[in-house]
Amino acid sequence: MNHIVGLNTFITLNLIFSKLMLCYPVRYQVIRITPRDEADVEWIHLLEERYEGKFDFWQMTRVLERPIDIMVSPKYHDLLQTLLNARGLDYVVHIPDVQGLIDNQFSAKGILDGNNGFDYSKYHTYDEIQQWVADIAAAHSDIVESFQIATSSEGRAINGLKIGKKTSGKPAVYFQGGIHAREWMSPATVMYFTNQMLETYGSDTGVTDMLDKFDWYIVPSLNVDGYVYTWSNDRMWRKTRRQEAGNRCKGIDPNRNYEYKWGGAGTSTNPCSDVYRGLSSHSEREVASSTSFLLQKKQTQDFHVFIDFHAYSQLWLLPWSYSDTALLPADTKDQDDMAKVCTDALTAVHGTKYEYGPSARKLYAASGCSADWGYATLGAKYSYVIELGDTGTHGFVMPESEIIPSGEENFAAIKKLGEIIVAEFAS
Numbered sequence: 001m002n003h004i005v006g007l008n009t010f011i012t013l014n015l016i017f018s019k020l021m022l023c024y025p026v027r028y029q030v031i032r033i034t035p036r037d038e039a040d041v042e043w044i045h046l047l048e049e050r051y052e053g054k055f056d057f058w059q060m061t062r063v064l065e066r067p068i069d070i071m072v073s074p075k076y077h078d079l080l081q082t083l084l085n086a087r088g089l090d091y092v093v094h095i096p097d098v099q100g101l102i103d104n105q106f107s108a109k110g111i112l113d114g115n116n117g118f119d120y121s122k123y124h125t126y127d128e129i130q131q132w133v134a135d136i137a138a139a140h141s142d143i144v145e146s147f148q149i150a151t152s153s154e155g156r157a158i159n160g161l162k163i164g165k166k167t168s169g170k171p172a173v174y175f176q177g178g179i180h181a182r183e184w185m186s187p188a189t190v191m192y193f194t195n196q197m198l199e200t201y202g203s204d205t206g207v208t209d210m211l212d213k214f215d216w217y218i219v220p221s222l223n224v225d226g227y228v229y230t231w232s233n234d235r236m237w238r239k240t241r242r243q244e245a246g247n248r249c250k251g252i253d254p255n256r257n258y259e260y261k262w263g264g265a266g267t268s269t270n271p272c273s274d275v276y277r278g279l280s281s282h283s284e285r286e287v288a289s290s291t292s293f294l295l296q297k298k299q300t301q302d303f304h305v306f307i308d309f310h311a312y313s314q315l316w317l318l319p320w321s322y323s324d325t326a327l328l329p330a331d332t333k334d335q336d337d338m339a340k341v342c343t344d345a346l347t348a349v350h351g352t353k354y355e356y357g358p359s360a361r362k363l364y365a366a367s368g369c370s371a372d373w374g375y376a377t378l379g380a381k382y383s384y385v386i387e388l389g390d391t392g393t394h395g396f397v398m399p400e401s402e403i404i405p406s407g408e409e410n411f412a413a414i415k416k417l418g419e420i421i422v423a424e425f426a427s
């Protein structure tokens, strides 16, 4: 695992370098703020806009009871402190040493589970994930085939698995992970439960039914260029890595780039922002190609489920994302019921609590997002964004020891979802 040591050394040296150069306090920290009222929430959103690029909003909300997490570099630590003090806002240093978490993220020793030697208890590189796709397809060729959904802007293949009994015209489900590069728990969890689906096919009647009656299209890592960059350069990178001509900053937020309601609330026109929406919708190949792939499949198969796996916050989010005042979709009640039974099944495994609700009302409005497109354009009745764990203890830097528990509890949720869609659409 020399590359991991290399990554840590690289980041550590960068941080040490910035410390020496700037003589600022030592560490990247995450500051947690709990707003007192609507005016505070509004003020924090203005802060985000005004100081775009200086503070990294790990967890943002418009809902009072949810805290806001901001990662701040040593350089801007004093600025943030001064602003918060001037506002009279209480805050705590929630993660005192982000670098320490990154250093501790990898287990000293993983546990091999014997499945082609692939270790589900560890985070994997882009190459390892693509190899996993090929190996899984080969090991379960009776019910699995691999496909390439897109080529990234830097030319990398983005591969996925189509899982299910090989009969034509079946209804379908689509899952994607890793649209935001730094959310490593997403590909890790998706790969874990995908393997569980395959390992229990034929023995677990629920899973067997799910795979016999639906085709499951699963892409574990969509934003592969960003993901590679989180391993090589910047663990906290979120966006794609495409350079638009004339822009100082690279990357577009792919989850603000979908065509449906593109360009509205919760997006930025500043290329340096982490929620930069791009010059036009579907400007990112990762989004354009994956959506065309799905629309082409839709000509012969109905998609009933679309789930985009993110981290963190422990939430199942329903449409709409683009607006907190728009009339909710006709299917909200059923989407809500599904979220309830699935999160109950999830909680039953390890006691982890997930909340659920319409995205913009539960968190904040964000337009041009995947799950709105999945519902409105693809036509998937059950379209969700799932924010995996945790609730901020480790933020994006969840230790590897959390991967298997996250995989196990989410597998329980997916089995429950499978049971419901089999009953509703395929019995």
Ligand SMILES: [Zn+2]
Binding pocket: 180, 183, 310, 311
């Ligand atoms: Zn995300």
